[in-house]
Amino acid sequence: MAQVLEFKLPDLGEGLTEAEIVRWLVEVGDVVAIDQPVVEVETAKAMVEVPCPYGGVVTARFGEEGTELPVGAPLLTVAVGAAEGSSGSAPSPSSSLPSSPSSPSGSGTESSGGSGNVLVGYGTGAPAARRRRIRPDRLDRAVAEAPVSVAPVVAAPVAGVLVAEAPVHEGPVPVVSPLVRRLARQHDIDLRRLAGSGPDGLILRADVDRAIRTVEETAAATAQVQAPVAAVVAAPNGVAAASDAERIPLRGVRGAVADKLSRSRTEIPDATCWVDADATELMAVRAAMNAATGPSAGPKVSVLALLARICTAALARFPELNATVDTAAREIVRLPGVHLGFAAQTERGLVVPVVRDAHTRNAESIGAEIARLTELARTGKLSPAQLTGGTFTLNNYGVFGVDGSTPIINHPEAAMLGVGRIMAKPWVHRGELAVRQVVQLSLTFDHRVCDGGTAGGFLRYVADCVEQPAVLLRTL
Template sequence: MAIASGASGASDVNCLEFKLPDLGEGLTEAEIVRWLVEIGDVVAVDQPVVEVETAKALVEVPCPYAGMVTARFGEEGAELPVGSPLLTVTVGPEVGADTGRSASGASGVSGTGAAGAGAGDSAGASGADDDSSGNVLVGYGTGGAVVARRRRVRVTGGTRTGPVPQPALRAGPVPVISPLVRRLAREHGVDLRELAGSGPDGLILRSDVEQAIRTPAADGTGRAAPVDAGRASEPVTAVAAPISATATATATAAAAGSRVPLRGMRGAVAEKLARSRREIPDATCWVDADATALMAARAAMNAAAGPAVPKISVLALLARVCTAALARFPELNSTVDMEAREIVRLPSVHLGFAAQTERGLVVPVVREADGRTTESLNEEFIRLTEAARSGALTPAELTGGTFTLNNYGVFGVDGSTPIINHPEAAMLGVGRIVPKPWVHEGELAVRQVVQLSLTFDHRVCDGGTAGGFLRYVADCVEQPAVLLRGV
């Protein structure tokens, strides 16, 4: 913990270390996008202190403690594993007065944390259960936080004063949470067993491996030397040192051009698409459809609703068509359990739709889409699209889909072979709707034509089922009244 002592005679304070919490959905790391507080700022309980990007979404992380920020760990753009130090907060009578509460109440600690401080400190822990954070983070309950008793911390110009405690080396294997850290070590020939992790309980961090890469081995064997155990636990106050010239030259020689790390949301998308190609034997069928009647029906619906009502989108109409088609062909609303060698038919349609944002492709999910009207689907599409563009989607809104609708026609293309969103069984791709020559009622005419593509998991059905699904969708596009048969 990055804590130091102040001048003698200063009153005791509690120094609390806030670690990056488990953000759910099995996520093991997050990238710091933007710090919302500076060193020396006074924060309140549940105040957002940092904005991080996970493989799922952009998240503001609230601090469960109240007090003064005395250290931050990680620059913007750095990746931190779950459980590594994020910042430290100093809580004391003076700080408590600034935040409108006592030091004990601001700290959000219970009697469990105070017990270790001895009877003489019991007064400083009273009332903690009443004022502790109600915003429960995984690993940070509303009580029971462990505190460390230290002297007052003096913050001068954003840096600390005083010694930094050195964590002891662990006996046996040292844990590594982040797959990124393991890959970085493997690519540079760093033996993780030789490193002393600077994270909590000996956890090896990315900064440990980078330091080992920068430090040549003293014995001439070419292996990276162990890192100083206390170095990487220092709070970052400047841009991290660049990788050595040797490592840079090696990377340049290996491949010309710039390199873009596959991490965060982009990395998660890459892994999911690669997994889909590895595990799913997919096939694609497509058909051209005359969408003139569908576009006319949409125009009539919007004209009848009036200008104050949100316009029904083509995506909402196609989503309504998809839910009707999945009711007829439930094989495509399923997933495959290879361990049990079973096809799992899913009871509800949770419809995902591809949305392009500044941070890359995301697939928000409309829950219980099969029970929604066209108007309800349209409202949910609008809400989720706005949240996607602002980076406000929650992990729950990005997971759990059972079927995906991909309208790549907005990019001005006619067709594609969509990659299935693992572990789903199918995806419907929709091209642009454009005027084309078409034989209509025995005569050549200019009609609004769209290409529909269905990529499906060949394990859940054969081509007859997939063709039947796609043909039904095309029939509804060409004659929207077909939907009325199932109403």
Template sequence: MAQVLEFKLPDLGEGLTEAEIVRWLVSVGDVVAVDQPVVEVETAKAMVEVPCPYGGVVTARYGEEGTELPVGAPLLTVAVGGTGTEGASAPTAAQTTAPAPSAGSADAAVSSEYSGNVLVGYGTAGPVARRRRVRHESPATARTSAPPVAAPVAAPAPAPAAVPAPSVVAGGGHDGPVPVISPLVRKLARDRGLDLREVRGSGPEGLILRADVELALAVLERPVAAQAPARAVAPAASAPAPAVAASSGERVPLRGVRGAVADKLSRSRTEIPDATCWVDADATELMAARTAMNAAGGPKISLLALLARICVHALARFPELNSTVDTAAREIVRLPSVHLGFAAQTPRGLVVPVVKDAGTRTAESLTAEFARLTEAARESALTPADLTGGTFTLNNYGVFGVDGSTPIINHPEAAMLGVGRIIPKPWVHQGELAVRQVVQLSFTFDHRVCDGGTAGGFLRYVADCVEQPAVLLRTL
């Protein structure tokens, strides 16, 4: 006898709380195997194929392509335990709502169709057969969860049992444990002084999402005078908008990678008191050194790898800049290793892959790792681990044909070095006017971790190494 099991969007790690359905890999009525990828989703970090831990027949899919779902929301249902044509049809209501069987043949059938692999948010033991429940969704959740695409046969009738909504005290808060699973959401609320007990969650079973916290903060920070008119016109919010609003321009949702970039850059500008300094440097000798290295044979060395080597040596001399700020504890945390991020433009938007332990790598190793991560970024194959953990970012915007910029710090890092294009320019060299290969270096830093003297010293050392690569020999 087949049993219908519900597969929910698992926790994909790295504190991610939602994902957008990019492409369904299965249809209703398809037979799926244990751990077969069933859907491709896009998180704020990467594209991920999600495997289903059950084997059986797909009876329903939740959400169309382009729909954004929170972690824990239903993805699909699978009828498991049946064989042949019996398993290809949706179970009856009696089968779906039957009580959990005792330890016997039914349990064995379920566990034999269940994955032993660990998925984040799912254990390795077989699931217990259970009644299907009706979820009472908040309006926010109802907007993001599209109705399931049911099988052509009769769909299972849901049991009358309902999931109890979290109790609410006066003022909209929760009475009891606060339903938050994301440490990022907790930290955001703590840093901004928001009591999570006063926030109503819009996620599954009242789960508080980042969007709920940001909405609550926006309401709290809005001037009192501005709140009253908003409440007065709230009943009319459902009225049709004027025709001019519909023709005011194209609206592009800020979600996926674009939304993650917007959130991170906005947070950087909001939290970090940044300052920028810059200097022009004669890169002629650096370019000549690279040419000599590549002419000597062996793997080619990239210019980005040489700049990365210069950065890690500069950070060894100025460790204040390889740090982060713990705003809650009011402490500067100096980090022991350099994990170097670099900006990469992809068809999906700007991403920052991270080269782990860059300070221990040679120029050849850095060149190979930059190439690997860049190719993975273009193929949308970067993992969340490839995109997190950076302590300092190198941004080579010269590839876009521009000379200078004022980089925005990649939160929660403390600094970023920007490199413009290297082009021939008039330059005074050894007391005479000459045409030299000149580059502009711009450096943005968190003024909380150091003052201008430290930042200037770092940038001057980088410029000296660019102009005279032999300077590096003193620190090798």
């Protein structure tokens, strides 16, 4: 006897509560193996392939590509053992799938239809089975034999009409035909609020057709009532807004950035100090490093890598800024290691990858890790773990051609160093006016963790290392 199991969008970790469907990896009628990736979703932090804990035949998918689903929402349904009781020569899905690693004999976990593994982001890494189609007549027969457990349906006055007060089905929706599901999706009909006229509340095509007509009639009546309304409506903040104004949902990366920056501004009493520094000597040292030849030359070192190494040296001298504040306990928590975040602009928005244990790395190692993480960011392949856990952030906004800024702290960190563009400017050097390579450095810090003297000392040390790289040699 087949059993239809519903797979819901799992908790993807790191406090994420929703994800957007980017690409379905399976279709209705495909046979899937336990822990096979079935859909690619985009969270506020990364692209994730979600594995299914059940092995069997996909009977339904919930949500088109581009749809945003909350954690816990139905993702798809799988008929486990669907073909075992059917006649003919159709092979059983379970017989064509690899056994679960935890049950090599084919018993145990696999027989119950689930892997038993915890789904947090990337599944268990089991090899994906070859996709296989079965004939629609066998699929319909198999699903029809499968017991579907649903919550009691509140009777509607007319079958097939959406009932606003009706509770949402908690189990699989009683729909067998993929055509009915597709028709409902095309017309934005919520099957979970639809009372079916078939046996045991089964939703038929006629029910969906009646619901579509009801929605269209309601929309037409509403349009007639609202026709005299002016084209300008009052916005929530009281400012008049044109009815055709573009509205962009704050979700995904943009939504996560908005939440974090709003929280930073709300919770952290920040202050900013800045200084102009003569970076001529630093640029000369970098040029000499990258011009070196021979077996010990190594890869080229970027300016960002040198600045990152300067930051780790400065944090060793001023550990107050490598900290966070436990507001509940009213305690400053000084962190033992430096996990250095750096701002990276991508097509998906601003992300902050984290170089782990930056305090143990030299400039060459930091540069290599920055390059690796930047490439992952550009391709959207950063994992949530690579985007969290930072203790201090370096923001090089000079790449956008601007001189200065007042950065917003990356909550829950205590400070961020901003770096403007390095450009030729008139500068007094050794008592004479000269053209030098000048950069503006700005430090935004949490005033709870330290006072201005500490923040100024940190920034001054960074500026001294930029102006006289030999100062940094003392800490290498």
